[in-house]
Amino acid sequence: MPRMVLVALMVAGGVVLGYLRGGRLRYVGATRLRWSALVALAAGGHIAITGMGGSPSPVRTILLAGISSALVGFAWANRMLPGTGLLLLGFALNAMVIILNGGMPVSPTALLAIGDVPHVIPAGPHHVLEPDDRLWLLADVLPVPALGSIYSIGDITVAAGTGTLVTNLMRARVATS
Secondary structure (H helix, E strand, O other): OHHHHHHHHHHHHHHHHHHHOOOOHHHHHOOOOOOOHHHHHHHHHHHHHHHHOOOOOHHHHHHHHHHHHHHHHHHHHOOOOOOHHHHHHHHHHHHHHHHHHOOEEEOHHHHHHOOOOOOOOOOOOEEEOOOOOOOHHHOEOEEEHHHOEEEOHHHHHHHHHHHHHHHHHOOOOOOOO
């Protein structure tokens, strides 16, 4: 899944930066994330949407809204951790576009930029950008040919938040009494 490549790169960068700042990965594992089941719920919903194919339907729209709400809820529950503000913003930006359009529009121009001819949109929450799609500027319109993918401003914000979160969680915690 190309979208995860960006997040994986940001996590790797976050780990490197965390080590450069004197951090350790064991501190990340010691951090308790609240409402983490919402991430698993969102992943399950995404798998279900992919199995439904790309045709719009009320059930698909409800699932997309649920997935988006779960991710926003997770970020909100953990908003006091460094980096989750970016996660919250990115998830919210993507949620607005997805809910308003019944899926994430993908720019045909961006598809051309990454060499995707003819336009192939995988089954799931995406569809080719149409003239009547709303908030198109926040849709998948940013091609990254080196990664062979197209991202939204929300995707980039989520990736930056993930890297920031990992970097900061790697720092030692001072015990408080």
